Amino acid sequence: MHWTPEHAQPLNQWPEQHLDVSSTTPSPAHKLELPPGGRQRCHYAWAHDDISALTASNLLKRYAEKYSGVLDSPYERPTLGGYGDAAFLNGAKGDPEPWPGPENPYPLASLHEGLPGTKSGSGGGSGGLGGSPVLAGNLPEPLYAGNACGGPSAAPEYAAGYGGGYLAPSYCSQTGAALPPPPPAALLQPPPPPGYGPSGPLYNYPAGGYAAQPGYATLPPPPAPPPAPYLTSGLAAPTPLPAPAPPRPAPASYGFQAAAAGAEAGVSLKRKAADEGAEGRYRKYVYEPAKAPAADGTSYPAADNGECRGNGFRSKPPGAAEEASGKYGSGVPLKVLGSPVYGPQLEPFEKFPERAPALAPRGGFTVPLGEPPKGVDPGALELVTSKMVDCGPPVQWADVAGQGALKAALEEELVWPLLRPPAYPGSPRPPRTVLLFGPRGAGKALLGRCLATQLGATLLRLRGATLAAPGASEGARLLQAAFAAARCRPPAVLLISELDALLPARDEGAAAAGVLQAPLLACLDGGCGAGADGVLVVGTTSRPSALDEATRRRFALRFYVTLPDGPARGQILQRALAQQGCALSERELAALVQGTQGFSGGELGQLCQQAAAGAGHPGLQRPLSYKDLEAALAKVGPRASPKDLDLFVEWDKMYGFGH
Numbered sequence: 020m021h022w023t024p025e026h027a028q029p030l031n032q033w034p035e036q037h038l039d040v041s042s043t044t045p046s047p048a049h050k051l052e053l054p055p056g057g058r059q060r061c062h063y064a065w066a067h068d069d070i071s072a073l074t075a076s077n078l079l080k081r082y083a084e085k086y087s088g089v090l091d092s093p094y095e096r097p098t099l100g101g102y103g104d105a106a107f108l109n110g111a112k113g114d115p116e117p118w119p120g121p122e123n124p125y126p127l128a129s130l131h132e133g134l135p136g137t138k139s140g141s142g143g144g145s146g147g148l149g150g151s152p153v154l155a156g157n158l159p160e161p162l163y164a165g166n167a168c169g170g171p172s173a174a175p176e177y178a179a180g181y182g183g184g185y186l187a188p189s190y191c192s193q194t195g196a197a198l199p200p201p202p203p204a205a206l207l208q209p210p211p212p213p214g215y216g217p218s219g220p221l222y223n224y225p226a227g228g229y230a231a232q233p234g235y236a237t238l239p240p241p242p243a244p245p246p247a248p249y250l251t252s253g254l255a256a257p258t259p260l261p262a263p264a265p266p267r268p269a270p271a272s273y274g275f276q277a278a279a280a281g282a283e284a285g286v287s288l289k290r291k292a293a294d295e296g297a298e299g300r301y302r303k304y305v306y307e308p309a310k311a312p313a314a315d316g317t318s319y320p321a322a323d324n325g326e327c328r329g330n331g332f333r334s335k336p337p338g339a340a341e342e343a344s345g346k347y348g349s350g351v352p353l354k355v356l357g358s359p360v361y362g363p364q365l366e367p368f369e370k371f372p373e374r375a376p377a378l379a380p381r382g383g384f385t386v387p388l389g390e391p392p393k394g395v396d397p398g399a400l401e402l403v404t405s406k407m408v409d410c411g412p413p414v415q416w417a418d419v420a421g422q423g424a425l426k427a428a429l430e431e432e433l434v435w436p437l438l439r440p441p442a443y444p445g446s447p448r449p450p451r452t453v454l455l456f457g458p459r460g461a462g463k464a465l466l467g468r469c470l471a472t473q474l475g476a477t478l479l480r481l482r483g484a485t486l487a488a489p490g491a492s493e494g495a496r497l498l499q500a501a502f503a504a505a506r507c508r509p510p511a512v513l514l515i516s517e518l519d520a521l522l523p524a525r526d527e528g529a530a531a532a533g534v535l536q537a538p539l540l541a542c543l544d545g546g547c548g549a550g551a552d553g554v555l556v557v558g559t560t561s562r563p564s565a566l567d568e569a570t571r572r573r574f575a576l577r578f579y580v581t582l583p584d585g586p587a588r589g590q591i592l593q594r595a596l597a598q599q600g601c602a603l604s605e606r607e608l609a610a611l612v613q614g615t616q617g618f619s620g621g622e623l624g625q626l627c628q629q630a631a632a633g634a635g636h637p638g639l640q641r642p643l644s645y646k647d648l649e650a651a652l653a654k655v656g657p658r659a660s661p662k663d664l665d666l667f668v669e670w671d672k673m674y675g676f677g678h
């Protein structure tokens with residue numbers, strides 16, 4: 020209770036105010052409403068009780084003696100208003116500072132129920148020292164001082180007991196009509212315990228103060244704290260439980276419990292759970308991050324290893340050995356595919372393994388033999404079968420020097436999807452067409468052969484220039500027959516080199532060649548059986564810019580076959596020279612690799628042939644030397660200019676898939 024101006028009233032009103040504040044008698048209107056303020060306010064309530072019980076009684080006794088002495092003194096009695104006492108004016112217990120109690124003493128009826136004897140006075144004696152504020156307010160005149168009694172002579176009545184008897188004579192003028200009829204004693208207060216009754220000894224308080232406080236033990240369990248204070252901002256309210264939670268047991272100490280509830284209102288849930296342990300009642304509100312996916316895959320299958328690109332495919336493998344884990348589900352071991360270790364660590368050509376026979380057809384690329392489509396000339400079909408089927412040795416990945424990234428991309432995006440059986444009905448269909456573009460002699464056809472080997476497919480080779488040579492009609496007939504032959508021999512790879520020769524040149528305007536574009540597009544669309552399962556069409560061109568959009572779109576994959584880099588050139592040279600019995604030193608080989616920058620694989624082969632031709636080999640019975648190769652370098656050079664290479668790069672950026 021803080022100091023307010025209305026407290027500065029004459030001293031003759033202090034008992035009334037004091038009684039109002041420090042009443043130990045509960046009013047019927049008092050309710051148990053413990054504010055969530057908690058511990059501190061409850062502490063003030065205890066302090067208030069101290070005033071009413073101990074201090075107030077002592078002070079009343081002391082000042083009653085004083086007043087009686089004043090009244091009995093022969094000199095003029097001073098006015099009570101001039102009997103200033105800051106402590107009393109403030110309503111504090113002799114403390115010059117304002118009482119720091121609550122502004123409005125909230126009714127704590129039950130707290131005062133433990134102080135019996137204050138209401139057990141007879142008749143209207145219930146308005147004794149511990150009288151109810153309601154009763155005090157009903158008094159028509161100020162209490163104690165200035166009343167009709169002319170001043171109390173309270174000292175003799177102290178012996179009447181604390182139960183209101185000792186003040187009863189002071190209110191002698193308070194008739195019973197002025198007071199409301201007293202309620203039944205049984206309703207007001209339970210019988211006082213021994214020692215606190217009217218017949219009990221005066222001031223028979225326990226030595227331990229108010230430790231007994233029987234009212235505390237009889238307090239009903241506090242209401243369950245609202246859930247909102249236990250939710251930190253930003254946390255969604257928990258889902259209401261289907262059944263109401265069982266009431267919490269009455270705490271052993273209500274004061275502590277109330278204080279704890281209020282004090283914990285602003286504590287984070289995590290902190291609360293940590294304080295209360297794993298079995299804490301707030302455990303369900305603890306916000307915890309989602310658990311890691313289960314190892315058995317029953318949980319989220321998201322992989323956080325950085326390999327997932329978001330579409331189910333991992334990033335390109337740094338090495339073939341890492342791809343043996345069956346990325347496409349079927350788990351085809353890489354050993355079966357026979358992929359080499361890509362990159363500069365490629366074994367020298369002379370150490371290449373012996374070419375293995377063609378792998379048997381397997382996986383989803385295996386389909387039963389098909390029937391020749393109707394409308395196909397049987398003669399042309401027989402011609403294609405006998406002349407265009409490549410019966411050369413198989414080509415493994417290791418036979419292609421360099422091109423590590425390209426080989427990995429082809430294997431990942433073409434070979435394995437074709438070999439993998441469809442995961443489920445309606446799964447994406449693997450690509451059936453691929454375009455390899457790059458400088459002449461870069462190894463496009465070599466890669467096409469390698470694809471056929473990896474797929475275990477029959478290889479049918481066509482050259483655009485050969486198809487266009489005999490004329491449009493004959494070329495179209497051969498083209499349709501080639502697609503039909505591939506359809507009849509699944510799995511098959513139809514390799515069409517110099518694809519640009521079948522298309523109308525922009526600058527040349529070859530009418531005959533341009534006529535073959537329509538049958539080509541029709542066959543690529545499946546009209547010739549090319550779209551059937553078990554047929555892969557590989558088109559190659561060194562003039563990708565000659566392809567119009569219609570033709571370009573027919574190829575699902577488009578890869579740039581670059582010129583071999585230094586290590587790849589060294590490998591190609593070593594192999595080519597080894598076939599001619601030439602063994603260069605490392606220094607000579609390095610110089611030759613340096614001098615053949617910009618050469619394609621085909622041009623490197625031509626260089627070796629030129630060197631042999633210049634040396635008179637094989638007529639000359641001596642091995643090739645470095646000088647022979649130097650002489651050949653003067654006659655054989657790269658055909659692709661830097662400008663051409665830039666065009667490839669640009670086209671790859673626009674239409675290629677990169678790798």
Ligand SMILES: Nc1ncnc2c1ncn2[C@@H]1O[C@H](COP(=O)(O)OP(=O)(O)OP(=O)(O)O)[C@@H](O)[C@H]1O
Pocket residue numbers: 418419420421422458459460461462463464465466516517559560561583587591619620621622624
């Ligand atoms: N990376 C390579 N490794 C080994 N040999 C290669 C490589 N690149 C090219 N060659 C060899 O060069 C020669 C020409 O290769 P290929 O015919 O595949 O080139 P191309 O790109 O198809 O040429 P073109 O555009 O003229 O058809 C072949 O003998 C091939 O063995």
Ligand SMILES: [Mg+2]
Pocket residue numbers: 460463464465516517559
């Ligand atoms: Mg070729």
